[in-house]
Amino acid sequence: MSSVRNIRGAPKSFILFISASVLVVIVATFLSRSWSRLSLISSHIQVPAVIQSAAPRLLSTPSAPVKMSYTKELEVAQLAVQRATQLTKRVFHEKAKGTTSKDDKSPVTIGDFGAQALIISALKHNFPSDEIVAEEEADDLRTDGTLRDTIWDLVSTTKLEDESAEGMLGGAITDVDAMLDVIDLGKSTGGNQGRIWTIDPIDGTKGFLRGGQYAVCLGLMVDGDVKVGVLGCPNLPVDDAAPLTADIGANQTDEGRGVIFSAVLGEGASSRALGTGKLVDGKPISMRPLNEMSQATFCESVEAGHSSHGDQAEIAKKLGITQPSVRMDSQAKYGSIARGAGDVYLRLPVKKTYQEKIWDHAAGDLIVREAGGQVTDIHGKRLDFGVGRTLANNKGVVAAPKDVHGQILSVVKEVLGVN
Numbered sequence: 001m002s003s004v005r006n007i008r009g010a011p012k013s014f015i016l017f018i019s020a021s022v023l024v025v026i027v028a029t030f031l032s033r034s035w036s037r038l039s040l041i042s043s044h045i046q047v048p049a050v051i052q053s054a055a056p057r058l059l060s061t062p063s064a065p066v067k068m069s070y071t072k073e074l075e076v077a078q079l080a081v082q083r084a085t086q087l088t089k090r091v092f093h094e095k096a097k098g099t100t101s102k103d104d105k106s107p108v109t110i111g112d113f114g115a116q117a118l119i120i121s122a123l124k125h126n127f128p129s130d131e132i133v134a135e136e137e138a139d140d141l142r143t144d145g146t147l148r149d150t151i152w153d154l155v156s157t158t159k160l161e162d163e164s165a166e167g168m169l170g171g172a173i174t175d176v177d178a179m180l181d182v183i184d185l186g187k188s189t190g191g192n193q194g195r196i197w198t199i200d201p202i203d204g205t206k207g208f209l210r211g212g213q214y215a216v217c218l219g220l221m222v223d224g225d226v227k228v229g230v231l232g233c234p235n236l237p238v239d240d241a242a243p244l245t246a247d248i249g250a251n252q253t254d255e256g257r258g259v260i261f262s263a264v265l266g267e268g269a270s271s272r273a274l275g276t277g278k279l280v281d282g283k284p285i286s287m288r289p290l291n292e293m294s295q296a297t298f299c300e301s302v303e304a305g306h307s308s309h310g311d312q313a314e315i316a317k318k319l320g321i322t323q324p325s326v327r328m329d330s331q332a333k334y335g336s337i338a339r340g341a342g343d344v345y346l347r348l349p350v351k352k353t354y355q356e357k358i359w360d361h362a363a364g365d366l367i368v369r370e371a372g373g374q375v376t377d378i379h380g381k382r383l384d385f386g387v388g389r390t391l392a393n394n395k396g397v398v399a400a401p402k403d404v405h406g407q408i409l410s411v412v413k414e415v416l417g418v419n
């Protein structure tokens, strides 16, 4: 009796509060059941395969997330390349580039050494047991104090503007001796076992010195197969649709220039503006469809000593191509055809004995293949990155859209007289 009397005697506001709470519980229960039913239905909806492959991140359902491979490797590689280009851009705009000559008479600058130090330091911080095949070594810097100190000056003052991005790369190298040791970590002999990064800190050093195109290149091979490729091209237009030219104008401004191309095996290729801090968003790239062979734009090296201009011109003529080729230094050629600014990249041997270096091709080869292209040597063999520091099993390069690669290759073989 007394309890009934208590409820009856309760204030109106208390009764209102209890009723509202009960209502909230009922509504919440209903919503949560409907949501799980909705999730169940959505997990049974079949998304067309073509859409799934184009936008795996967007269409992944909570029950079956699409797994992206090498996510950390890709992010570290892109940030490391972005940081290294900060250094190379400083040197590019300097008159004195600290150029010396290597044993093979090819040039190397303070930019090459500095970029290699910064990239290896980032890789070692994140993937300490991975091997590295890099172009440069520190021998000359150990005997030339002035050169060493100039490079240390650059390396110790180059960092990404975003703290978390810089932190991801492990921050600064501790001292000048550590820098020399870091540069020399790139001496792996390569091969087809395990994880091996390959670095070209400045590809197209001659272009870099001429005020032309160059690229900072990084690739990850696993058991001899390239899985991740990144190219930083500070002097190419950001705009994927910009007309193809290697020229950057007389006043060499950075305005509207600087692009990173990247690819992960099986996941497509993309481009994004080269920044100074965090990575900006990228967008997918693909080679352009070539309806008429006569309309194709060919890319080739500026240096006649690196690729035969005469053979290339004869091949183009036989294919009915009338436009002159676009000459461009570095792997910027691979990036340019991958985004459809050009169509075909030919690298035709000049010397029979020359072996192409893996760092000159690893990233570009993957980026073009992931953008819908095919890359082979002049015999039609895939580039083999698993036989050491050079492409000892290959001669030259033929990179073209998949559907016309065979047609171009047969003319290459005919002109060069090879099988």
Ligand SMILES: Nc1ncnc2c1ncn2[C@@H]1O[C@H](COP(=O)(O)O)[C@@H](OP(=O)(O)O)[C@H]1O
Pocket (backbone or CB within 6 Å): 106, 135, 200, 202, 203, 204, 205, 206, 207, 301, 302, 303, 305, 306, 307, 328, 329, 330, 331, 350, 351, 354, 356, 357, 360
């Ligand atoms: N005789 C030769 N044939 C082919 N490539 C050569 C060569 N001599 C040097 N190279 C390579 O050509 C690269 C530049 O390529 P490109 O002509 O497409 O710009 C150089 O890279 P580095 O500039 O990193 O040394 C170097 O490794």
Ligand SMILES: [Mg+2]
Pocket (backbone or CB within 6 Å): 106, 107, 108, 135, 205
């Ligand atoms: Mg070189």
Ligand SMILES: [Mg+2]
Pocket (backbone or CB within 6 Å): 200, 202, 203, 204, 359, 360
């Ligand atoms: Mg190179």
Ligand SMILES: [Mg+2]
Pocket (backbone or CB within 6 Å): 112, 135, 200, 201, 202, 203, 204, 205
């Ligand atoms: Mg180089």
